[in-house]
Amino acid sequence: EAGVAQSPRYKIIEKRQSVAFWCNPISGHATLYWYQQILGQGPKLLIQFQNNGVVDDSQLPKDRFSAERLKGVDSTLKIQPAKLEDSAVYLCASSQGRGRGKERTEAFFGQGTRLTVV
């Protein structure tokens, strides 16, 4: 079974530029998450999708961050314009999001995209 795919792996941009990250979840997984992990901290949820609908985006800085999952499969996360404090690893995860038992919510993560804003 293929895992969660993310691209690019690394990105360096100047502040005020824009950047986009892509995620393809595990096939059949209805729930998709984007997390931001700042160096030395645990991941923080940015947005959670169930199919193509948003479940939770309460911690997404909506003035500069946006995310979409138009067909309920892959997703893109965009930052425009970027700030220095956006330097972090952006992690995408997915879970089945249906059924019973641990399979419903067990989350599987991609390798992440390391963003450096200079």
Added chain:
Amino acid sequence: KQEVTQIPAALSVPEGENLVLNCSFTDSAIYNLQWFRQDPGKGLTSLLLIQSSQREQTSGRLNASLDKSSGRSTLYIAASQPGDSATYLCAVGSNYGQNFVFGPGTRLSVLP
């Protein structure tokens, strides 16, 4: 608002020791709790998931326990090996949206 803490922040042990990593959370109304491993520069690897109705889960040399009433989980690693060196993250699943709140992690070094 759920808050998750992990103790210790870092741990260095000689190979072969048994060790315990601790995770505490403030809101006991959880759906589940998941332990992850993160190697430097890599994503997260799921180790164990405990449903709120369960007390523990085991996988190989790993055992995770959950005490909802006291807001605690422990990850027990038996007979540690240098390959166990990584950061271990505890994530608490909420009752509502089933997303996870993470702790800051415990950085483990197992010395040969």
